[in-house]
Amino acid sequence: MTTVYNFSAGPATMPKAVLEQAQAELLNYNGTEMSVMELSHRSSSFINIVERAEQQLRDIMHIPDNYKVLFLQGGGTQQFTQLPLNLAKGQKVQYVNTGSWATKAIKAAKRLEDVTVDVIASSEDNGYTSVPAFGAENVDPNAAYLYITTNETIGGVAYHDIPKFDGVTLVADMSSNITANDYKVEDFGVIFAGAQKNLGPAGVTIVIIREDLLKEDKTLPDFLSYATQADNESMLNTPPTFAIYVVGLVLDWIASRGGQEAMYANAKERANLLYDYIDNSSLFVNNVKVENRSLTNIPFLTNDPELDKQFIAEADAAGFKQLKGHRSVGGMRASLYNAFPIEGVHALIDFMKAFEAKHKA
């Protein structure tokens, strides 16, 4: 049987051990004779699941005590609106445009009536193949926040050094490289991330927010208020219970494998293998500026759309799934998140080498 490697940008590959545990206890969680899906979210069994998941995330990411952790719904897309509604009503906000996801965040913030959006830097001119340069002279300490996308899932661009400016609240969409980096939570005011790439299944969004940024605002709907969600320990209403449980299992798996430091080392190892091969290939290229290359999302192409198509089809038949690049970039993309096995990278490179040998003209 062909070994299947899943390069999907998310939902994505999950640790096999996690799926096996979820499977083993699917009809009887911890002796309750009930599935986790059947547990009341107010039951002690489920509250214990949430509390453990939060503590595990705190330990793995070294989250300081003055930060709240929220488990919400709606993905990054909801955060694009929820974040400015909570932090920036009647104020100016500053964004760095690094690609598709930053663009979406900017568009959502601009739609809000009483928020003024200032894009201080953009790499649109070079097709979003780098993190644009900017410095203290571009940053307004009176803005409610400075917004970055730490990793662009589609363009394959990432920050390796987090920009820091005195008195500026940095907020980040960390959806595609949360826990696969060496960032420090204390450098951010707010971090958000959908779970479906590095931390588990789709349907739960993690928000990490410094407590001084929690503001009661009774004009906001309760479900959109960070303060209200924090007051209710993410249980304002029924949370996505099973998704949170699986995130907890993935966090346990991360902890057992050495934590965020090990995930970051693994991410570097996987990415360097693939970039090294691509950079020495006479067929495949990656167009991202070397110092801004993502560790988790690696786009590549042959510069011949027909050959790209052929590669994707042959790779799919050989068990390398979901390698098609996003339509806005074309070519191929390998998403290599925490749970992606290094053997899959070696196997992909071997397959690319064989394809290159046949097609390098």
Add this chain to the structure above:
Amino acid sequence: MTTVYNFSAGPATMPKAVLEQAQAELLNYNGTEMSVMELSHRSSSFINIVERAEQQLRDIMHIPDNYKVLFLQGGGTQQFTQLPLNLAKGQKVQYVNTGSWATKAIKAAKRLEDVTVDVIASSEDNGYTSVPAFGAENVDPNAAYLYITTNETIGGVAYHDIPKFDGVTLVADMSSNITANDYKVEDFGVIFAGAQKNLGPAGVTIVIIREDLLKEDKTLPDFLSYATQADNESMLNTPPTFAIYVVGLVLDWIASRGGQEAMYANAKERANLLYDYIDNSSLFVNNVKVENRSLTNIPFLTNDPELDKQFIAEADAAGFKQLKGHRSVGGMRASLYNAFPIEGVHALIDFMKAFEAKHKA
């Protein structure tokens, strides 16, 4: 080993056959060698899952072709805001207050600046133990909609006949009795329901909306726009994929057991058994007006809070789980949704009889 019966108000008991199927294919969905949790939401495998779930819901509920079905996130709580934002900006809306959930919906609508909320009837005076009387003379056809809660999960009050008024758009929170009733979709403009009671796990919300009510409104955030969600087939961003998959399995199970008509018959059978016993008991009472009693949520009490506590503790020890009533009502509550087995009702009644024999004084 004690048989466990789970009376939770939601998340709630699910069909064992559904859990077994989810368990069997958890690591390898349909020959993909991937878990459903690992499938890209843009993959043909997952699109097929969503399309099948939608068609099954359409068949079971007899949803006319001029209605859209959306799979969203955020639960009923998000709908309390999303509904008026989409249908009623700058307009008046009318609500019937039947209890805790209607009260929450009214509160959320009142928080919106440009919506005028008119509560046309309330049963607050009798402790929400009935559906309040109202008629055409109370209903303003110029209001954007008339809002009802078809079943109050906490109070145990339900509509058995849906009020209809010419030219009035009726919208309904059907969270706790969707598919366990004989309502007709064409009597409603919008129906919404969290899945976690009658249809599956928490984390996905079903919205059924008549197409003429879909309005483009570029001042709304995309994720809150019904029209945008409909244009994107509920895939504006990553949906809660695993929750949708399990809902599809539950819908298949409902279809295989005779559809909504059978679920409604089963609901009546379960509820009538329990109400008959309670009405003939000299210890337990249910205070809801007979013609407004819920089929899915049955509160009962002994009128002695200490005895209630004792009952709940003894029942729990005997395998009858989550019978504690909501703190706002006290006493006990048996939630009997689609997947609740009739044997569990017989067993509960036997247990209540034995308790009654010991305590009727």
